[in-house]
Amino acid sequence: MEYKAIRFVKRPETEITPDIFETVTLQTPELADREYLVKQTHISLDPAMRTWMSEEPGYIEPVAIGDVMRCLGVGEVVESRNPDFPVGSRVAGVSGWAEYVLGGEDWQIVPPELPVEALMCVMNLPGLTAYVGLNVVARPVAGETIVISGAAGSVGSLVGQMAKAEGLRVIGVAGTDEKCQWLEEELGFDKAINYRSANLEAQLAAATPDGVDIYFENTGGPIQQLVFDCMNRFGRISVCGMISDYNRATPAPGPSWVDINLKALRVEGFVVVDHYDKAPQAVEMLTSLLQGGKLKYRAHTLHGLDSAIEGVNLLFSGENKGKLLVAL
Amino acid sequence: MEYKAIRFVKRPETEITPDIFETVTLQTPELADREYLVKQTHISLDPAMRTWMSEEPGYIEPVAIGDVMRCLGVGEVVESRNPDFPVGSRVAGVSGWAEYVLGGEDWQIVPPELPVEALMCVMNLPGLTAYVGLNVVARPVAGETIVISGAAGSVGSLVGQMAKAEGLRVIGVAGTDEKCQWLEEELGFDKAINYRSANLEAQLAAATPDGVDIYFENTGGPIQQLVFDCMNRFGRISVCGMISDYNRATPAPGPSWVDINLKALRVEGFVVVDHYDKAPQAVEMLTSLLQGGKLKYRAHTLHGLDSAIEGVNLLFSGENKGKLLVAL
Known part of the structure; x- marks a missing residue:
C-alpha cells in the first residue's frame, strides 16, 4: 500500500522553512513478528519539535537527517502481528509525519469513547507536561499567585485551569486580545495580559498586587524579565519552554542571578520525557477535572499531511488558537 | 565608659567608599533589665554587608542611615543584668562596628576552648552557609563534579572541603595563583583555576571531563556563563552570592533559560538567615570534619576598628586571603 510521508532533510539554522522537509511516497512494509501498522488519523505539532531538529537537543536523540519527521500521533491499527495491539484498536504514541506508521510496544491503547481532541489536548503530553511543571516542579x-506565559497554548491553558482548581490567583500572558478574552471568559483566568500591548509593566503590577509566587515559563521573550522582577521571596519558576528562543542561533540572556540569590528563588527546568512515571497521577487529576467540567480545551486543526510543513510555524508566530493538530 | 563606633551615614550607589561611614565616640549605656554589655574582640567583614547597605535587600532590614554599621561579632560580657549571659561569658551574635555593644537574647555562648578563628571562619555563618548551600540546596x-566560584573565600573554601569529604570531584575558581595553590595543596581541591588567567574555557573543560553536576556560585562575573555551559543534565546551581554584582547599579544579565529548560537544571538561591534551623546539623558535620582534620581555614585579620572602613573592600577586590576579620 502506498502512503505519503514527510522527511526531515536539513537542519534549520534559525526558522523552520519548507525546504528542510521533503514529501515522499512510501510503501507499507511486510510486518515482522510483533509489528503492527497504524493508519494515523491525527498528528500533533508541538514547540518541542524545533529542539528535536537541532543537532544536540540533549534530552532526546535528534531527528536524523533523512528520517520521517518525529511527532506524536493517534490512529487505528489496520494490520497486526502483535496480539497486544489487535486490528481495530485505537492507539497513540511517538510516530512521524506519515499517513501510516509502525506502532511501538510502548504505545498506548486509547478508549474509543475519548474524543480525539480530549486525547491530544489534555490526556496526552500537554496534560502530563502541565501536571509536572505545576505540581512536581513549582509545587x-x-x-499564591501564578503568572503563565504562553497561557493560551496547549500546556499553559491546562496549567492555568489546574492552578485555579488548586486555589491560586491565575494571570495569563498571551499574544492576542482574542486569546486573552478566551482565557478570562472561558477558562476562568483571573486576568490575561496581551504581551503585545502597551504598559506591560503597569498591567502586570496591577494584576499581581501581592507579587508573583510562581512563574510558569513557556516562552521567554521580554515578558520574562518583567515577571521575574515581580517575584516574591521563595518564588518558584518552572521553565517548561522557551519557544521565543528555539529559533534563535544565540538565545537572549536571562535575568541576573542577584535576585535568585537575595530572594531565594528557585528556577527549575524540566522536559516531560523525564517524567513519564508521573503519568498515572496526572491522568487521575486530569480525568477528575475533565469530569467535573473544570478543564476546557480547544484544538486548532489543520487538514492533510502537507499542511504540517507550513503549519508548524503557527506555533512560533502564535497564530494557532489552541492545540495544533493535523487531521489526516 | 567611652568607646569608638562607626556609623553608616550614606547609602553607596556602587562601590563602598569611606565617606559612607563616620567614626564617632559614644558612651556605654546604663543597663536595663536583661541587657548585657559586650566588649568585642573581633568582628567579621562579609560580602553580604554590601546588600544590607542597599535600600531593599529584601531578606533583612537594611541598615538604617545613622545606625552603627551591622556585622557579626564575638566578645566578652563585661557587665550584665541578664543571668543567661553572665559577666565573663564569651558570646557571639549580630552586632555592629563598635568596641562595645549590647548583646541580644539570641546571641550564643561560645566555649572558651574554641579558637576565635575556628569560630569566625567555620562555626559561625560561613559554616552554616556552606552546609545549607551544599547539602540543603545542591544535594x-x-x-559528582562540583565547581565553586569564590573558592578561596570563607564559604567557598568550606564548601570544597565538605564536598571532598562527601566524595565529589572538586574544582575551585579563585582570583590569584596563590589562592589556587592554597586550594590545591592545602585544602585538597582536585583542581583550582585562576579566573584572571588565559584560556579559561579550555582550562575548565580540561578540569571537568565528565561535565559539571553542581555549580556553587559565590561571585557571578564571566565565569558564570562558562561554568553554566558545562552543566550536565539535572545539574544544580546553588546561588549563594553574587559578589561581583553587589556593587553594580545594574547587574549583568544571566545565562539564557533555554538550557535550564532542556537540561532540566535547577538554579536555586538562598540566604543563610532563612536557614538557622539547620544550625544543629551543620555544627555536627563541621565539628566532625574539624576533629578529623578535614577542615582547614585561614583568617585574614585586620587590626583596629577603623581598619574596617577600607578593609571591607578587600572582599570585592579579592585581595583578602581567607576569612576577613577585624581584631579590636
Whole structure:
C-alpha cells in the first residue's frame, strides 16, 4: 500500500522553512513478528519539535537527517502481528509525519469513547507536561499567585485551569486580545495580559498586587524579565519552554542571578520525557477535572499531511488558537 | 565608659567608599533589665554587608542611615543584668562596628576552648552557609563534579572541603595563583583555576571531563556563563552570592533559560538567615570534619576598628586571603 510521508532533510539554522522537509511516497512494509501498522488519523505539532531538529537537543536523540519527521500521533491499527495491539484498536504514541506508521510496544491503547481532541489536548503530553511543571516542579500552595506565559497554548491553558482548581490567583500572558478574552471568559483566568500591548509593566503590577509566587515559563521573550522582577521571596519558576528562543542561533540572556540569590528563588527546568512515571497521577487529576467540567480545551486543526510543513510555524508566530493538530 | 563606633551615614550607589561611614565616640549605656554589655574582640567583614547597605535587600532590614554599621561579632560580657549571659561569658551574635555593644537574647555562648578563628571562619555563618548551600540546596551525590566560584573565600573554601569529604570531584575558581595553590595543596581541591588567567574555557573543560553536576556560585562575573555551559543534565546551581554584582547599579544579565529548560537544571538561591534551623546539623558535620582534620581555614585579620572602613573592600577586590576579620 502506498502512503505519503514527510522527511526531515536539513537542519534549520534559525526558522523552520519548507525546504528542510521533503514529501515522499512510501510503501507499507511486510510486518515482522510483533509489528503492527497504524493508519494515523491525527498528528500533533508541538514547540518541542524545533529542539528535536537541532543537532544536540540533549534530552532526546535528534531527528536524523533523512528520517520521517518525529511527532506524536493517534490512529487505528489496520494490520497486526502483535496480539497486544489487535486490528481495530485505537492507539497513540511517538510516530512521524506519515499517513501510516509502525506502532511501538510502548504505545498506548486509547478508549474509543475519548474524543480525539480530549486525547491530544489534555490526556496526552500537554496534560502530563502541565501536571509536572505545576505540581512536581513549582509545587503551588493555595492562595499564591501564578503568572503563565504562553497561557493560551496547549500546556499553559491546562496549567492555568489546574492552578485555579488548586486555589491560586491565575494571570495569563498571551499574544492576542482574542486569546486573552478566551482565557478570562472561558477558562476562568483571573486576568490575561496581551504581551503585545502597551504598559506591560503597569498591567502586570496591577494584576499581581501581592507579587508573583510562581512563574510558569513557556516562552521567554521580554515578558520574562518583567515577571521575574515581580517575584516574591521563595518564588518558584518552572521553565517548561522557551519557544521565543528555539529559533534563535544565540538565545537572549536571562535575568541576573542577584535576585535568585537575595530572594531565594528557585528556577527549575524540566522536559516531560523525564517524567513519564508521573503519568498515572496526572491522568487521575486530569480525568477528575475533565469530569467535573473544570478543564476546557480547544484544538486548532489543520487538514492533510502537507499542511504540517507550513503549519508548524503557527506555533512560533502564535497564530494557532489552541492545540495544533493535523487531521489526516 | 567611652568607646569608638562607626556609623553608616550614606547609602553607596556602587562601590563602598569611606565617606559612607563616620567614626564617632559614644558612651556605654546604663543597663536595663536583661541587657548585657559586650566588649568585642573581633568582628567579621562579609560580602553580604554590601546588600544590607542597599535600600531593599529584601531578606533583612537594611541598615538604617545613622545606625552603627551591622556585622557579626564575638566578645566578652563585661557587665550584665541578664543571668543567661553572665559577666565573663564569651558570646557571639549580630552586632555592629563598635568596641562595645549590647548583646541580644539570641546571641550564643561560645566555649572558651574554641579558637576565635575556628569560630569566625567555620562555626559561625560561613559554616552554616556552606552546609545549607551544599547539602540543603545542591544535594550532592558521591562521584559528582562540583565547581565553586569564590573558592578561596570563607564559604567557598568550606564548601570544597565538605564536598571532598562527601566524595565529589572538586574544582575551585579563585582570583590569584596563590589562592589556587592554597586550594590545591592545602585544602585538597582536585583542581583550582585562576579566573584572571588565559584560556579559561579550555582550562575548565580540561578540569571537568565528565561535565559539571553542581555549580556553587559565590561571585557571578564571566565565569558564570562558562561554568553554566558545562552543566550536565539535572545539574544544580546553588546561588549563594553574587559578589561581583553587589556593587553594580545594574547587574549583568544571566545565562539564557533555554538550557535550564532542556537540561532540566535547577538554579536555586538562598540566604543563610532563612536557614538557622539547620544550625544543629551543620555544627555536627563541621565539628566532625574539624576533629578529623578535614577542615582547614585561614583568617585574614585586620587590626583596629577603623581598619574596617577600607578593609571591607578587600572582599570585592579579592585581595583578602581567607576569612576577613577585624581584631579590636
